[in-house]
Amino acid sequence: MSNTHVILTLFKSSSQLQKKRAFLTIAAIAWGTVAILLLLAFGEGLKRQLDRNRRATGENLAVLWPGETSKAWKGMPPGRPIRPRIEDAEMLQKQMPDLKSAHAEVVAWRTALTWGRKTVNGRVMAAHRSYGDSRVHYPRPGGRWINAADEEQRRRVVFLGDELARDIFVKEDAAVGQTLLINNSPYTVIGVMQKKTQMGVYGGPDENHAVIPITTFKSQFGRDRAWVLVIETRSSEAMKPALKRVNEILGQKYGYDPTDDRAFGTWDMVESSKGMKVMLVGIQMFLGIVGGLTLIIGGVGVANIMYAVVKERTREIGVKMALGAKSRWIIWPFVLEALVYTFMGGLLGITIATMLVTAMGFIPTEGNRVMEFLGKPTLSPAIGIITSIILGIIGLLAGYFPARRAAAVDPAATLRYE
Amino acid sequence: MQSIISMTDIRKVYDTGKVKVEALKGIDLQIGSGELVAIVGPSGSGKSTLMNLLGCLDTPSSGVYQLGGENVQGVTRDQLAEIRNRRVGFVFQSFNLLPHITAQENVELPLLFGGVAPKERARRAQELLDRVGLGERFDHKPTELSGGQMQRVAIARALAMDPDIILADEPTGNLDSTSGADIMGIFTELWKSGRTLVIITHDPALARRASRVVEIKDGRITSDHRNEIAA
Numbered sequence A: 001m002s003n004t005h006v007i008l009t010l011f012k013s014s015s016q017l018q019k020k021r022a023f024l025t026i027a028a029i030a031w032g033t034v035a036i037l038l039l040l041a042f043g044e045g046l047k048r049q050l051d052r053n054r055r056a057t058g059e060n061l062a063v064l065w066p067g068e069t070s071k072a073w074k075g076m077p078p079g080r081p082i083r084p085r086i087e088d089a090e091m092l093q094k095q096m097p098d099l100k101s102a103h104a105e106v107v108a109w110r111t112a113l114t115w116g117r118k119t120v121n122g123r124v125m126a127a128h129r130s131y132g133d134s135r136v137h138y139p140r141p142g143g144r145w146i147n148a149a150d151e152e153q154r155r156r157v158v159f160l161g162d163e164l165a166r167d168i169f170v171k172e173d174a175a176v177g178q179t180l181l182i183n184n185s186p187y188t189v190i191g192v193m194q195k196k197t198q199m200g201v202y203g204g205p206d207e208n209h210a211v212i213p214i215t216t217f218k219s220q221f222g223r224d225r226a227w228v229l230v231i232e233t234r235s236s237e238a239m240k241p242a243l244k245r246v247n248e249i250l251g252q253k254y255g256y257d258p259t260d261d262r263a264f265g266t267w268d269m270v271e272s273s274k275g276m277k278v279m280l281v282g283i284q285m286f287l288g289i290v291g292g293l294t295l296i297i298g299g300v301g302v303a304n305i306m307y308a309v310v311k312e313r314t315r316e317i318g319v320k321m322a323l324g325a326k327s328r329w330i331i332w333p334f335v336l337e338a339l340v341y342t343f344m345g346g347l348l349g350i351t352i353a354t355m356l357v358t359a360m361g362f363i364p365t366e367g368n369r370v371m372e373f374l375g376k377p378t379l380s381p382a383i384g385i386i387t388s389i390i391l392g393i394i395g396l397l398a399g400y401f402p403a404r405r406a407a408a409v410d411p412a413a414t415l416r417y418e
Numbered sequence B: 001m002q003s004i005i006s007m008t009d010i011r012k013v014y015d016t017g018k019v020k021v022e023a024l025k026g027i028d029l030q031i032g033s034g035e036l037v038a039i040v041g042p043s044g045s046g047k048s049t050l051m052n053l054l055g056c057l058d059t060p061s062s063g064v065y066q067l068g069g070e071n072v073q074g075v076t077r078d079q080l081a082e083i084r085n086r087r088v089g090f091v092f093q094s095f096n097l098l099p100h101i102t103a104q105e106n107v108e109l110p111l112l113f114g115g116v117a118p119k120e121r122a123r124r125a126q127e128l129l130d131r132v133g134l135g136e137r138f139d140h141k142p143t144e145l146s147g148g149q150m151q152r153v154a155i156a157r158a159l160a161m162d163p164d165i166i167l168a169d170e171p172t173g174n175l176d177s178t179s180g181a182d183i184m185g186i187f188t189e190l191w192k193s194g195r196t197l198v199i200i201t202h203d204p205a206l207a208r209r210a211s212r213v214v215e216i217k218d219g220r221i222t223s224d225h226r227n228e229i230a231a
Helices: A003-013 A019-057 A087-095 A149-152 A162-168 A216-219 A241-253 A269-312 A313-320 A326-358 A369-374 A382-406 A409-415 B047-056 B076-086 B103-113 B118-131 B147-159 B177-191 B202-208
Strands: A061-066 A100-113 A118-127 A157-160 A179-182 A185-192 A209-213 A228-232 A264-268 B003-015 B020-032 B036-040 B063-067 B089-090 B165-169 B195-200 B211-217 B220-226
Touching: A003 A326, A003 B103, A003 B211, A019 A269, A019 A326, A019 A369, A061 A241, A087 A100, A087 A228, A087 A241, A100 A162, A100 A216, A100 B118, A149 A216, A149 A269, A157 A162, A157 A326, A162 A185, A162 A269, A179 A209, A209 A216, A228 B220, A241 A382, A241 A409, A264 A269, A264 B076, A269 A313, A269 A326, A313 A409, A313 B076, A326 A382, A326 B076, A326 B103, A382 B220, B003 B047, B003 B118, B020 B047, B020 B220, B036 B047, B036 B177, B036 B202, B047 B165, B047 B195, B076 B103, B089 B147, B103 B118, B103 B147, B118 B147, B147 B165, B147 B177, B165 B177
Parallel strands: A118 A209, A157 A185, B036 B195, B036 B211, B089 B165, B165 B195
Antiparallel strands: A061 A228, A061 A264, A100 A118, A100 A179, A100 A228, A157 A209, A179 A185, B003 B020, B003 B063, B211 B220
16 A cells, blocks of 8 residues: 555545634635735736836937046047037948947927917927837827938928827827927928837937937037937847947047046946846845745644644544554645645635736726836736745645644553543 | 563653653563453553553563564654554553544554555455444444444454454443443453453453453552453
């Protein structure tokens, strides 16, 4: 006869727990399971939402602001300002064919945008047309982004952020085709940006600005110094070497030490998203630990009940021992019993948590600022696996220690008269 | 006559930390196959301790104990459990049946521990219950049985593994006189069929029906005599 057979037979024939007690034990585990699942689901939702929001700015981007040199170079003292030009973006693109794109941005802050009798002060941004893809400026249906012809012919066309479009036209779909005066020059609205929740911001949120072709800007405003240069690489790994190469090229052109990190202020989004990922893992671990602790309290409840059960069944254990039961045949049915309570509680908890998370999925995120940032709680297979493993360990421990006490019962002492 | 139980200078000391209590002070006891031995003595005499040692529920502090030729000293808890399973059948004053399982399942327990297959377990349990006159009550739970019936189930359980000795601790102590006489009748029958039985009791009527009476007092055997007739 195998041990398993003996253990299962004993488990099936062992006395039942009082209903109320079993229920409370199972409820405690269920409560802990719900807590850990909701916390982890919340963390997962937050992670996904932040990831989405981060991607709304663009991926594999680095922004370079003009700065001042901090190192002497070829006889020139430190402290010289570096002022890149718009055409530097084109030069970078030409000299670095591996770049996905490079563009320059120029900004006219607080510029008057007039439609009919309505004037709104807004930010007007001019950029190369690759800006649209890099910076996730996708047009709403019926609109379009700046194209090559716009750039070549210096057309007076404008692409509006959705919030700015609403400010001017009330309904963003009413904007396309309208003529807007920018600093008293007429521009045709060609598109309105699709709504996005954006996390990484420089200058201001994209939904609040208007974008015009950079060639048009040059001829109307007569400025050719870039506000920022932005490069986009094809992969995140390519960013570090690309930035080094950019500084070599620009260093040669403007005469600064390529290792001088003050000549340009650099925002390497690849690097900062790595930091965010680490932080998110930290948040998830923290949430998991909090949930795990709640679950452990449930486990302590199971262990407590099992200790009480061992005490109550001392005589039963003694009888079995007198009849020849070995320690393992005493221990394992108890462990199995604890596992069953843990399993049932876990199953109940998973069911409740799944229902709650599903219900929360029906709460609309649109227009809800908090939800737009936090995202929707999401259960993933990984969360299920982690929770099951924790449940299993807790069940084993909650059964094992009381069972060991059971196996230590002295049959001679328990069987003596009533 | 072959010796089933052989105890030589058995001592048992309980160490409670502050005081050491010597419960058995050198017991020499040989019990042969086919004997019906009554062990009598007042409470506190060391009867229970002796019963625990005889049944391998406990091990002596010193001395040599052989059960069926097997040394009982220096074995692990699990080995001791195995010896109990194979060699000793217990009958207790308070029956000690598991209350939530049926009579048959109770009888099957030692067989389960002894590694007997399920079908064979059921067959033997049924046979033994028939033998103690409870064949039709196999599916009753102990709470649905009278005291005498419970003790008969316990006897069937004690016989399950066909042990070397049946060890009965005040087997009639919780029973009315009729049921007690019944149980004693079964014991006598078992003895007649060649079983070895050791009965711990303070009931003189019970002791009179044994083939041999061993008296203990204050941890020592004070008298050991054979009865002429036991029937």
